Amino acid sequence: MSRTRSISLTVNGLPRHAVVEARTTLVDLLREQFRLTGTHVGCEHGVCGACTVLLDSEPVRGCLMLAVQAEGARVETVESLAPDPDHLNPLQAELVRHHGVQCGFCIGGILMSLAASLRQNPHPTEAETRDILAAHLCRCTGYQGMVDAVRALSQSRNPVDAHKPEEAGNRPGVHDQAGLRAGAGAHDPTGSHDQPGSSDPVSSCDPAGAKDLAGARDPVSSRDQAASRGPAEAPAAEPTS
Ligand code: FES
Numbered sequence: 356m357s358r359t360r361s362i363s364l365t366v367n368g369l370p371r372h373a374v375v376e377a378r379t380t381l382v383d384l385l386r387e388q389f390r391l392t393g394t395h396v397g398c399e400h401g402v403c404g405a406c407t408v409l410l411d412s413e414p415v416r417g418c419l420m421l422a423v424q425a426e427g428a429r430v431e432t433v434e435s436l437a438p439d440p441d442h443l444n445p446l447q448a449e450l451v452r453h454h455g456v457q458c459g460f461c462i463g464g465i466l467m468s469l470a471a472s473l474r475q476n477p478h479p480t481e482a483e484t485r486d487i488l489a490a491h492l493c494r495c496t497g498y499q500g501m502v503d504a505v506r507a508l509s510q511s512r513n514p515v516d517a518h519k520p521e522e523a524g525n526r527p528g529v530h531d532q533a534g535l536r537a538g539a540g541a542h543d544p545t546g547s548h549d550q551p552g553s554s555d556p557v558s559s560c561d562p563a564g565a566k567d568l569a570g571a572r573d574p575v576s577s578r579d580q581a582a583s584r585g586p587a588e589a590p591a592a593e594p595t596s
């Protein structure tokens with residue numbers, strides 16, 4: 356019996372087809388076949404949230420779902436948020452403005468969870484925002500900047516527009532954050548994310564995220580995550596699927 360399956364799905368609005376092994380996870384399909392490397396892989400067992408994408412508008416852990424289970428589904432990744440290579444969307448821009456992004460390893464998944472939530476609830480309370488963030492582990496930011504970004508977005512405009520672009524030239528210093536459009540961090544002084552051959556923005560800014568290096572299978576262990584989180588600062592992580 357063949358161990359491969361032919362599947363069809365919609366990814367970021369485009370019809371896509373692939374032949375995958377039955378064991379291939381959704382996140383591996385997205386990263387390795389479709390080269391959508393803004394969706395990251397950390398724990399690979401549903402805890403960290405880095406692999407979160409939207410499946411028919413609902414956040415799912417791409418590491419826990421098989422690619423074949425996405426047959427016929429509509430998948431959205433972080434690459435779908437920015438409208439073009441020269442703009443961030445307002446949610447991304449607020450995260451940059453409020454220092455809600457550092458290395459960027461977590462941010463692709465966090466952006467997708469926040470985007471899905473803001474579609475349902477354009478004006479979340481701080482507690483509701485923290486509840487969303489509790490499904491994600493971030494080693495860098497302390498989360499407060501993310502909370503501030505969502506609050507600012509909620510207060511400054513209708514966050515239903517979170518998927519629409521900032522006006523060109525409206526936010527100096529934001530539009531050059533090319534890495535964030537692809538789920539990378541805000542602090543990349545080299546701009547190497549856009550360099551030819553740099554297909555994975557994480558590997559250029561976070562050595563611990565270099566999953567694709569030969570022999571590196573689990574660059575961010577759950578032990579690392581637990582040790583790096585301050586219990587007083589991090590929201591209570593509640594892994595969700
Ligand atoms: S890589 Fe999927 S939850 Fe961590």
Ligand code: FES
Nearest residue numbers: 457461493494495
């Ligand atoms: S910015 Fe969240 S893990 Fe670095």
